[in-house]
Amino acid sequence: MLDIDILLQQVTNGLVNGIGYVLIALGLTIVFGVMKVVNFAHGEFYMLGAYATYIVTGAMGTNYLIAVPVAILVVAAIGVLANYVFFRPTRSQHEVVGLMSSVALGLILMNGVLFLFSAEPKTIASPFSDKVINVGPVFLTEQRLLSMVCAAFMVAGAWLFVTKTRLGKMMQATAQNIDGASLSGINVDRVYMTTFALGCGLAASAGALLGPLVSIYPTLGEWAVLKAFVVVIVGGLGSIPGAIIAGIALGLIEALSAGYISTALQDVFGYAAIIVVLMFMPQGLFGRRAK
Amino acid sequence: MNIKLVIRYLSVAALGIAFAHGYAFGQGTVKIGVIMPLSGAAAFDGQTHVDAAKAMADVINARGGVLGGRKIEILPYDDKASAEESVSAARRAITNDKVDVLVTSMISTVALATKEITKDRILHVVVSAQHPKITEEGHKWLFRINETNQMRADKFSRYVCEKSGIKRLSIIANNDDSGRLELGIYPPIFEKCGITIAGTEMFERTANDFVAQATKIRSQRPDAVYVISSQTSQSAAIWKQLRQMGYQGKIVAGGNMNPRLVELAGTASEGVLGVVMFVDTIDNPRSKAFVDHYQKTFNRPASHIEGMAGQAIEVVAEGLNRAGSATNYDAIAAAIKGKPVDTIRGPVAFSSNGQANQTSFIVQVRSGKLYAVE
Numbered sequence: 332m333l334d335i336d337i338l339l340q341q342v343t344n345g346l347v348n349g350i351g352y353v354l355i356a357l358g359l360t361i362v363f364g365v366m367k368v369v370n371f372a373h374g375e376f377y378m379l380g381a382y383a384t385y386i387v388t389g390a391m392g393t394n395y396l397i398a399v400p401v402a403i404l405v406v407a408a409i410g411v412l413a414n415y416v417f418f419r420p421t422r423s424q425h426e427v428v429g430l431m432s433s434v435a436l437g438l439i440l441m442n443g444v445l446f447l448f449s450a451e452p453k454t455i456a457s458p459f460s461d462k463v464i465n466v467g468p469v470f471l472t473e474q475r476l477l478s479m480v481c482a483a484f485m486v487a488g489a490w491l492f493v494t495k496t497r498l499g500k501m502m503q504a505t506a507q508n509i510d511g512a513s514l515s516g517i518n519v520d521r522v523y524m525t526t527f528a529l530g531c532g533l534a535a536s537a538g539a540l541l542g543p544l545v546s547i548y549p550t551l552g553e554w555a556v557l558k559a560f561v562v563v564i565v566g567g568l569g570s571i572p573g574a575i576i577a578g579i580a581l582g583l584i585e586a587l588s589a590g591y592i593s594t595a596l597q598d599v600f601g602y603a604a605i606i607v608v609l610m611f612m613p614q615g616l617f618g619r620r621a622k
Numbered sequence: 623m624n625i626k627l628v629i630r631y632l633s634v635a636a637l638g639i640a641f642a643h644g645y646a647f648g649q650g651t652v653k654i655g656v657i658m659p660l661s662g663a664a665a666f667d668g669q670t671h672v673d674a675a676k677a678m679a680d681v682i683n684a685r686g687g688v689l690g691g692r693k694i695e696i697l698p699y700d701d702k703a704s705a706e707e708s709v710s711a712a713r714r715a716i717t718n719d720k721v722d723v724l725v726t727s728m729i730s731t732v733a734l735a736t737k738e739i740t741k742d743r744i745l746h747v748v749v750s751a752q753h754p755k756i757t758e759e760g761h762k763w764l765f766r767i768n769e770t771n772q773m774r775a776d777k778f779s780r781y782v783c784e785k786s787g788i789k790r791l792s793i794i795a796n797n798d799d800s801g802r803l804e805l806g807i808y809p810p811i812f813e814k815c816g817i818t819i820a821g822t823e824m825f826e827r828t829a830n831d832f833v834a835q836a837t838k839i840r841s842q843r844p845d846a847v848y849v850i851s852s853q854t855s856q857s858a859a860i861w862k863q864l865r866q867m868g869y870q871g872k873i874v875a876g877g878n879m880n881p882r883l884v885e886l887a888g889t890a891s892e893g894v895l896g897v898v899m900f901v902d903t904i905d906n907p908r909s910k911a912f913v914d915h916y917q918k919t920f921n922r923p924a925s926h927i928e929g930m931a932g933q934a935i936e937v938v939a940e941g942l943n944r945a946g947s948a949t950n951y952d953a954i955a956a957a958i959k960g961k962p963v964d965t966i967r968g969p970v971a972f973s974s975n976g977q978a979n980q981t982s983f984i985v986q987v988r989s990g991k992l993y994a995v996e
Contacts, residue, residue, distance in 0.1 A: 337841040340867070344833045450665025452855035454886060461888065463866050470868040545830040546855035546886060550662045554828050589834035595797055595824035597834065 336468035341590035342583065343469045347479045349582020354482040354537040355555050356562035356574045357489055358530030364569025365506045365526040368418055368429040372437035373559055374552025376531040379406045380538025381455065381547045382444055388456045395457040399481075399539040403532050410531025411524055418527065419520070437552065445549040452546035460543045478540040485536050489529070490571055502526055506569065534559075561601060565608050567618025576616060580604070651695035652688055652948045654679070654938060655715035656931075657708055657726040657736070658749075660700035663828065664853045667728060667878065667927060671749055672698045674924065674931035675725060677916040688939045689948060696935075697721060703827065705735035712736050716744055722948040725934045727751040728852065728927075730800040737764055745941070745951045747934045750852075750927060753800055757977040763951045765937065765958060765976040767930045768899060771800060775807045777981045778876060778897055781995075783815035786895070788846045788872065790818045792839045794832075794860065795850035796877075797824040804850045804876065820844040825856070832860050836867035846872035854878060858886035865890045880925040884987050891990065897982035900929020900967065901994050908936075909966040925992070933965045933978075940964065 359373045383402035387393050393401070417436045421428045454460075459473035493499040504512040505522045513519050537555070545551075562581055566573025581601055588600035608616065656675050658668035679694040687693045699715055701708035708726065715721045723745045727733035730753035740746035741761040748756055748766040752774070757766050769777075782788055791812055795801035801824065809819045820842035823835040839847055847864060851857040857878055864873060872893065879896030887894075902913045902924050912932050916924045924932070937958060942948050944957035959976070962969035971979045985992045 334841060337837060340837045340840075341834065344837060348831060348833075445661060450661055450669055451882075452663075452666055452858075452886065461862070461866070463868070470866065472866045545859055548663060548665060548855060550665075551830075553662075554830065586834050590838055593824075594794075594835045594838060598826055 337590070339467070340469050341586045343466075343471065344590075345583035345586030346579065347471070347475050347582070348586065349579035350479050350482045350486070351537060351541050351578075352558050352562050352581050353486055353575050353578030354533060354540070356559040356566070356578055357486060357571065358533035359556075359559045360563045360566065360569055360571065360574045361489070361493070361502075361533070362526060362530035363563070365502045366418070366523055367426060368433065369426075370530065371430065371433040371556065372413070372440060372552075373433075373530070373534055374554070374556025375437045375440035376406055376410060376534035376552075377538040377555040377559075378444065378547070378549065378552040379409060379440060380535025381542030381551060382448065382453075382538075383535065384539040384542055385453055385455045385547060389453075395455075395459070395543075399536070402539045403535045406535035406538075407528040407532035410528045413531070414524055414527040419523070422523075437556075441549050441552060448549065450548060452548045454546055455543040457543035472544075474543050478544070481540050482537070485533065486575060489533060492529070493571065498522070498525060561605055563615075565605050565615055567615030569619070570615070570617035573615055573617030651693050652723070652942065653695050653697055653719065653721040654723045654725055654935065655697045655699060655712070655719065655721035657699040657701045657711050657715070657724065658728060659703040660698065662703050663830075663855055664703050664728065666854050666882065667852070668701075668703075670880075670927045671728065671931040672696065673920050674916060674928035675935050677919055677924075677928075678912060678932040678935040680919070681911050681915050682935065682939050688942050689946070692948075694935065694939065701726070701729075701732055701736075703729055703732065705732050708732045708736045709739055712739055716740075723747070723938050725749060725931075725938065729798070730756065730803075731798055734799070737761065740764070745938070745954055747938060749930050749934045751800070753803060757973075757975045760976055763955050765955075765972060765978070767934050767937070767978050769981050770977065771804050771807060773981055774876065774897060775804065775811055778984065779808060779811040779815075781984050782846075782848075782874065783812065783817065786846070786872075786874075788817060788874075790820050790844045791846050791848055792820045792823070792842050792844040793848045793850065794823045794825065794835055794839065796852065796856075797826055800852070800877075801850050808848065825851075825860075827853075829856070830859055832863045833867055836860075836863045836869060839864065840867055840869045844871055846874050848874045848876060850876045852877040854880065854883045854886065857883050858890075861887045861890040861894065878926065879985060879992065880927060881923050881992065884990055884992065891987045894987045895995070896985050896987070896992075898926035898929070898985055898992070899980070899982050900924065900926055900932075901983055901985070901992070903994070904967060906966070906968060908964065912966050929966060933967065933970065936965045937963050937970070937972075937978075 566577030
């Protein structure tokens with residue numbers, strides 16, 4: 332006796348959340364794929380995107396739709412600076428050094444925001460937050476619909492950028508073989524800077540689009556980076572198609588298991604899915620098998 | 623001039639000054655360590671505890687302090703909403719910072735762990751964590767200000783059963799010790815008075831998306847949803863998302879209610895029934911002094927959390943004064959349990975296991991403001 336309305340609602344919930352997860356995770360997987368750096372501060376850039384949007388809409392009173400791209404650019408710029416300070420100097424060293432560096436970066440960003448804005452939860456003033464629309468029997472707030480549509484565009488845009496543009500192909504080349512890329516005249520430094528800016532920009536866009544759905548606070552990144560890692564590991568480190576499939580799958584699994592099995596176990600099913608996938612495909616769905 | 627001798631004399635002098643300085647401070651202020659979540663999603667509520675404690679300390683200090691003129695000093699610590707961090711902070715407070723009293727915990731899991739290390743070491747007042755075991759399995763120097771989950775359930779459920787007209791209820795609770803306990807307490811009480819429990823849903827401490835739960839609740843078609851959530855940011859999100867997913871019945875809030883929550887929830891807060899341990903309309907001079915000072919200092923009205931945190935400091939101050947000491951914990955504990963303590967809510971008595979004998983007020987949100995209903 333399946334209530335179709337409720338099924339459609341839960342599937343929609345899952346898709347909206349899922350595409351959000353893809354957007355959060357995409358930057359992380361691209362940064363790893365090209366730079367071979369696991370950026371533990373990735374969640375903090377998501378958080379910065381939310382806060383930047385909050386500042387631009389709040390303090391400056393700007394329209395939300397303008398604030399989002401502004402916030403993305405600002406955070407991408409912060410990313411360029413962060414790359415210069417935290418990753419560039421440690422690049423020649425073992426991967427673990429870059430990893431530790433990213434942990435430090437995350438702590439600094441989180442505490443910086445905590446110091447500047449206090450721990451009090453804030454809301455981003457988006458005019459779409461509270462208006463509910465009905466698509467058939469399904470309830471959606473305008474913000475959720477907007478975030479889903481924009482996220483889809485950004486993911487598609489990132490995919491096209493990486494596969495079709497010259498810079499994107501340079502990123503792919505660097506990802507495949509850094510020495511070969513360098514020898515064929517690619518400015519690896521420039522590629523790394525662009526990649527990191529892209530990664531941070533994508534994380535920030537997720538924060539800007541999803542931020543109005545929740546109250547924002549300085550440790551928001553903890554939640555985001557955890558989702559990102561689940562998606563990236565299941566999808567395969569460095570794989571964009573993997574992140575897309577894994578992200579949407581995670582959203583759907585969470586919504587359907589909460590809706591039809593138990594809301595108490597919602598997170599459990601997501602993690603169980605990782606374990607099952609990794610048992611059979613340790614490199615993730617689309618990752619490259621370690622030799 | 624022998625330079626070595628000069629240096630030696632100077633170092634001894636410096637050491638002596640440092641010693642005297644530390645010693646003088648020790649004699650000077652009574653240090654109360656306040657351990658609450660100051661970062662993470664619960665940070666707003668945790669910081670509110672600290673702010674209120676400071677405000678009450680200011681008020682008491684202005685009246686002459688404690689123990690014949692010593693001022694109260696509030697030292698805040700971040701427990702990061704975690705048992706391990708709280709225990710670690712408590713150790714630091716006791717050993718390094720030499721606090722005289724600890725006032726801690728809005729989260730039951732954290733309080734249960736922290737009381738284990740304050741046993742036989744220091745006077746410990748738990749402010750808002752509600753699990754009954756905190757005092758049932760506490761220690762001789764442990765006190766607790768808030769009503770327990772059971773006490774709240776008894777009072778609030780009586781109201782829901784007798785006066786609210788609700789016949790079909792869904793419950794959504796935090797997936798932690800306190801939330802699971804309440805899921806055990808409430809359904810039998812409600813069923814006994816003829817209310818059908820349409821469903822029980824849970825969410826994680828770090829969750830910020832509740833649409834799956836909201837959708838499920840909508841499908842259960844209850845008259846009312848009982849929301850058991852202690853974090854302001856989560857509670858606001860739950861109320862909003864319930865409405866956004868098409869739920870149109872009543873919302874009943876257990877666990878936390880305050881003006882900031884009402885503000886964050888916007889239109890979703892209209893008509894919400896809740897419980898608070900303090901309302902700023904209480905008519906006694908102690909309350910007025912506290913409420914005024916808090917408003918002036920922090921630019922917010924004093925509500926649920928502020929009342930409890932303020933009372934915690936009042937109880938400590940009164941206990942110290944009655945016992946005539948900041949460190950004779952047996953005497954202080956006996957003094958607090960011996961006869962009721964005057965607080966901003968009037969006289970409050972404590973049971974032999976340290977539980978405050980006071981219950982909540984029932985309030986309702988109307989046009990963005992809280993009104994006492996009972």
